[in-house]
Amino acid sequence: MAMTQDEVKGAISSLDFSIRNVQRDVTMSALSSEVNRISQDLVKQGTRLKELRDQGYVFDDELELKIKQNNANWQRIKPSIENDIRSYVNKLKTEMNQVDETMRRLKSLSASPVMAEPQIKRAKDSLDILSKNAKAANDAVSSRFSAIKNDVNAINTRLSAVEWMMNELHQASFKLMEVEAPVSALKVSWYHDGKESKDDPEGILFLTDQRVIFEIHEKIVKKKVLFITTASEIERRVGFETILAHVERGEHFQEGALKGKSHLRLIFTSQGPYSQTQFRVNSGSNSEFCRLISRIQSGELLKNRTEEVDPESLERLRNVPSECPSCGGLVSQKVLRGQNEINCEYCGFVMRF
Numbered sequence: 108m109a110m111t112q113d114e115v116k117g118a119i120s121s122l123d124f125s126i127r128n129v130q131r132d133v134t135m136s137a138l139s140s141e142v143n144r145i146s147q148d149l150v151k152q153g154t155r156l157k158e159l160r161d162q163g164y165v166f167d168d169e170l171e172l173k174i175k176q177n178n179a180n181w182q183r184i185k186p187s188i189e190n191d192i193r194s195y196v197n198k199l200k201t202e203m204n205q206v207d208e209t210m211r212r213l214k215s216l217s218a219s220p221v222m223a224e225p226q227i228k229r230a231k232d233s234l235d236i237l238s239k240n241a242k243a244a245n246d247a248v249s250s251r252f253s254a255i256k257n258d259v260n261a262i263n264t265r266l267s268a269v270e271w272m273m274n275e276l277h278q279a280s281f282k283l284m285e286v287e288a289p290v291s292a293l294k295v296s297w298y299h300d301g302k303e304s305k306d307d308p309e310g311i312l313f314l315t316d317q318r319v320i321f322e323i324h325e326k327i328v329k330k331k332v333l334f335i336t337t338a339s340e341i342e343r344r345v346g347f348e349t350i351l352a353h354v355e356r357g358e359h360f361q362e363g364a365l366k367g368k369s370h371l372r373l374i375f376t377s378q379g380p381y382s383q384t385q386f387r388v389n390s391g392s393n394s395e396f397c398r399l400i401s402r403i404q405s406g407e408l409l410k411n412r413t414e415e416v417d418p419e420s421l422e423r424l425r426n427v428p429s430e431c432p433s434c435g436g437l438v439s440q441k442v443l444r445g446q447n448e449i450n451c452e453y454c455g456f457v458m459r460f
Contacts, residue, residue: 110220110227118227119214125234126206132241133199135192138248141256142188148259149178155266160413162273165288168413173262180255188251195244202237209233268391275311279322280343288316290408291399294390295371297321297346301385310346312371312386314396316403319373320348321386351404353379357397369393 110118131137152174209230216223272292276283283289291314296307310323323346328339358372369388375381388396402408430437436452 110224112218112220115217115220115223115227119210119217122210122213122227122230122234125238126210129234129238129241130203132245133196133203133237135196135199135245135248138192138245141249142185142192142252145181145252145256145259146185148263149174149181152259152262152266153178155270159266159269159273163283163288164269164273165412165414166290166408167265167269168411170262170265171413173258177255177258177262181252184252184255188248191248191251195248199237199241199244202233202240206230206233206237272313276313278343279311279313281320281322281345281348283315284317287318288412290314290316290403291396292391293371293386293388293393293396295321295386295388297323297384297386299381299384303387307387308346309389310343312396314399314403316351316408318348318350319354319400321346347380347384349375349380351400352376354400354404355379357400359393359397371396 156170156174209226213223213226213230216226268291272289275292276289293312294309295312296303296309298304298307308323308325310321313320313322323344325342325344326339327342330339353376355374355376358374360370360372362368362370369392371386371388371393372383373385374383399408
């Protein structure tokens, strides 16, 4: 049965829609934007990393080399990728012109369904071939730089996480010791008793090379209009902190909403602030946080520093007295790098070293 005039118009409209969809692949505009974005990111990454080093981030010592290698590799392959894009686009545009010509003939016959019907089939066939060729061209070029794109994206993600941590530390209610180095941070909700509720305090769980510090962030309402908050500020205070020597281990697990929510449990030694405590992780990797705790405690992470630990602070640790010169009590507390005095647990005498 022959097509009606309305069916011909509907087919033309559908073909026009499909042509608009395939134009992006024909021009390879998304790939061109991706190439430009990678070039810009590689330039920025070196600057971003230097700023973090200047702020005191000393880990991920392999990042400088990775960024340098990615830059070199990109400069080597980028010209040929751009040539490939130009070559494919020229070929695809020629095919696109043929499709456009078929569509012009079809539209001129739209008032005659009998003559338009075979032209519709030719247009569909031409468009299908163009669509397949355009997809194949995009896939071929994309595969040439997918590895470096993934690497650049991973470094961007890492730099963003460290930038966020350093910004939070800049605003924190506590200060790091002179030779204490920040490692990682998570945005969390603290449910110490093991039972979650909507009133659980939120904040940041910081990990340094010597301590774990949980800072509570409480929203304080400053002004309301008709029961609607119009002005507020965040009050920051330390919920708890302990040295890593008092952390036995970190445990990560998934729970709630079909186990889609990330959680973290810290198990402490007898000298820790609690036997254990728990957090729901709202942003960041709970498994990576636990892995970093283990790497610090084993000494492995110290090998990934961009600069050595201050020798003077290490020498001070070796000079910590084993007993109080005032009362003779044994010194059992752990001493952190950067400390230069401790109080006797028995008589309160201040021992400097």
